[in-house]
Amino acid sequence: MVTFITRRLIVSILLLLGAAFIMYQLTALAGDPLEEFYQSRLPNKAQLIAARTEALQLNVPAPLRFFLWLGGAAKCLIPFANSCDLGLTAQGQKVTDLLPMAMGSTLQLVTAATVLAIAIGITFGIVSALRQYTTFDFVMTFVSFLLYSLPSFWVGILLKEFIAIKFNDFLGDPQLGPIWIAVIAIVIGLLWVGLIGGEWRRRVSVFIVSALATAAVLVYFSITDWFLHPNIGPVFMLIMSAGIGLVLTAMLAGIRNRRVMLVAAIQVVITMICYFALQSLLDISSIYTLLILGLVTLVVGLVSGYLVGGQDRGLNMRVGALTALLSAALILVDRLMQSWPQFLGQSSINGRPIATVGSQTPGLTGDIWMHGLDSFTHLLLPTLTLMLIGFAGYTRFSRAGMLDVLNQDYIRTARAKGMPERVVIVRHAFRNSLIPIATIVASDFGALLGGAIITEQVFAFSGMGNLFQVGLRLPDPNPVMGYFVVVAVMVVVFNFIADMTYSALDPRVRTRG
């Protein structure tokens, strides 16, 4: 094992060096950094050319300039010396100063999108595999290929038009017409039919119930101006947290497991008590308050699971913690919604909350709920864009992985010995189908910081992609190389982790050493 790791490390370093050299040369050859001066009518043109020549060391041939850069970059390897020197940009800014800022905005942009894409993608992939060759499966296959093939700038612009501008216009007079209500109700009804499946009669009843429920909710929203004064309210809070408890119990433990059901019920009761008791605390909360509350929620879920006892305390605790956290999240969502009218009324928002550019409204003042809403309205569109595109891939991978596992002999054995279908799927099939996905997820996280060059551009996020793009345009190799170093190291490290994970998850590929 040690030799394997060492060999991998040495190969990775050589690979990085070679790639860095090629990257530097390609960037340096990408254009002429003096081009803007050729068109200048300034009398001191020669002096400006000389200044830039000196700043970018253009008199040194690019292959040699690479080693000058490498000399500075090598200092980054000295631990704690803080002597990292990735050079200056053409504007005289230190690349090492720009990188953390760029990484910050890229992470802000892509983290939620990646996590959501993974969660939703895997869910839909699994369901689609379980319902192989049903209408739902075909629709999912169609949708995922459609999304997979969409260019991000186009999706971005469409979302801006329909979710930002049209929705903001809609908020001016938030009344849904009967046609819209009908369309949305039918779509949601069909979605539920697809997800739940079953015989004809069940399908029809699922469709009617869910479509009517959706329509009723939408009518209620329209009548009460819900979009201007949204809230979950105690009744829905109870229904939703009870629903969460029920679904988690059914999935993880089976509906007959009374103890687990009791644990979930305890969480629902605590949630409802907190919903009423904590409002005034939430009003004055800071982000740390929320962190502590989150931690407390987790502990309460685990402890109550443990105390209820029974044969499988671990299972109790898992269900308890998950139910508690998800229900607590509902309370936060409700609290955010309570701030919505105040948010809409801000002069800098001016009743048009969904933003199309940037990550925050300049000059917005208010508590964490206001800033929370502001981040949400800014990140909504770029996150959706990236998520829609990323989600497609995960759906395909997890569907394929799940089908692969479902056709294995041991699944048949499990079924043959009379194991409940829930256990077969959740415990035997699902877990194993995650093994190949784990490696994809690991390498995707490695590529996270590479950013989404086009999405960044469309939504005016200047993160890593922007650093790369602006550097390449001049061309100014130093920021491009700064980008490269971070991205390449991340990719190499995460690929390494992916390999390690694989051998940890799947005993069959473990190497001897």
Added chain:
Amino acid sequence: MKFSRIGVPIAIAAVAAMAVTGCTTTGETPTQATGGTVTVAEVNELTSFNPNTPQGNLDMNAKLTGYTRSGFFYIDNKLNLVPDKSFGTIEKISDDPLTVKYTLAKTATWSDGTPVTADDMMLAWAVQSGYYNDSKTDADGNVTSGTTYFDYAGDTTGLGLTSLPVIGDNNMSMTLTYSEPYADWTLINPIDAPAHVVADKAGVALKDVLAAMTSMPRGDASKPAAPNKDLKAFADFWNTGFDATSLPTDKSLYLSSAGMVLDSWTPKQSITLVRNPDYKGDLKPKVDKIVIRFIGDAQAQVTALQNGEVDLINPQSSADTIKSLEALKNVTTLTGNQFSYDHLDISFNTKVFKDPNVRKAFLMTVPRQQILDAIVTPQNPDATLDDSQLFFPGTDAYDASVKVNGASVYDKVDIDGAKALLNGAKPEVRVLYNTKNPNRVASFQALQASAEKAGFKVVDGGAENWGSLLGSGTYDASIFGWISSGVGVAGVPQIFSTTGGGNYSGYSNPQVDQLAQKLQVTLDKKAQDDIQIQIDTMLFADGYGVPLFVAPGVMAHSNNVTGVVYYPGQAGIGWNYWEWAKK
């Protein structure tokens, strides 16, 4: 056991409640603005509070100083110099030798309360004159001997002619005497960074620096002297000390002497300017706050305007951008010219174009109207043919020049006329252009199709590295663009005189040389225009080339904001920010 089941969670909850209440916050109370906030979209982010160094010489840095630094004058949208008497006055004392006196007004103050004084003018003069520099540099810009104090990105020719300024009026005035007349003297604006801040941050006493400035002789590159320590430290801070990637903790780095002062900077996102409470001048802004958001993509700027996130945009012009802007309700789109133009130049040092008739024949085939219609008209419906090599359309001097300069000969394609001049010859012409610029490619293709009708064989000499090929003699004609400041005459000898640094065409006309020389020492605007009209006429008579089109520009604003006026120059949309008002 009953107790622990209920008791433990309660105990935990009690402890947690104590911990939680310990870190709450009351939250900021939202404040409502009264005079309104105007939000502007800009393409580039700020990188420095000093736009006059080579690395800080970026449009956004210069635009910020437009909001935060007063000057003796500003340039309006018609290219007139408008004096700002509340900052100071310029007075020409004598013509020979040219002597100009700059007197600061009492109202001129930095936002830390320090009055603007002649100390600040001395700093600006030291920077813009390069008086103390005694360095020699090689072609790569490396200093080989002596010292360069201020790394100034501008041109030192003008103030380089002045001798040490005379300070007077209680340290409120500066008088400059030029050794020879300098045509662009009116464009000298001797004000830069606050000198007291530069000295303070450089760790030197301002009076020591000023003493050094007054005692040091003019730098002589042939006899480099040991660098003056105080002045060097002072200059070094000016060179790099104002560069920033986020808001500095030290407010003195971004002092304001104008109506707005920088208040906050969210890196990569936006900067916020607020009304400068200490500003006593005339150009008082009407709005309370100006927010500048950095949005690189033109389409993203348009959508942000449509969605009300920004009020004013200033994107790169393109037909698509104009089209999507014009579809918007409640938005006013302003189109116009920019101070840059594409042109076709003839190379005089090649064999093909030795014969003036061939030059003329070639120029007659240039489909200028067609190129204009294809590239510019969709973006600026009022665009007309650019018929002058020296003036920009829309100015009085342009109208005067067009009447006499003879450019109209080339307004329409004249294939028959060209054929007659060629007299059966089939010359081969190699045209250089930038293959990465779609407009240049389109211009070349239109030109090629048209010139071949007259018998020319047009060879595609397009290259990506066209810039470094300029002046190499490897082509017979070239299509590229000139970017100019729109004011001043310093660019004229630069391009059209035999030895000019921007004369890539090998053009040489002794009369033009003489006139260009005379232009540089002519002080009167009217006389300058007359000389330029003469040069313009000679250029067309010699078949120097033809201007193709002036680059179009676009600005747009939400109808909630009034007072926005199109501006063709580098100062951009914020040139008259004090007139903006929010409805």
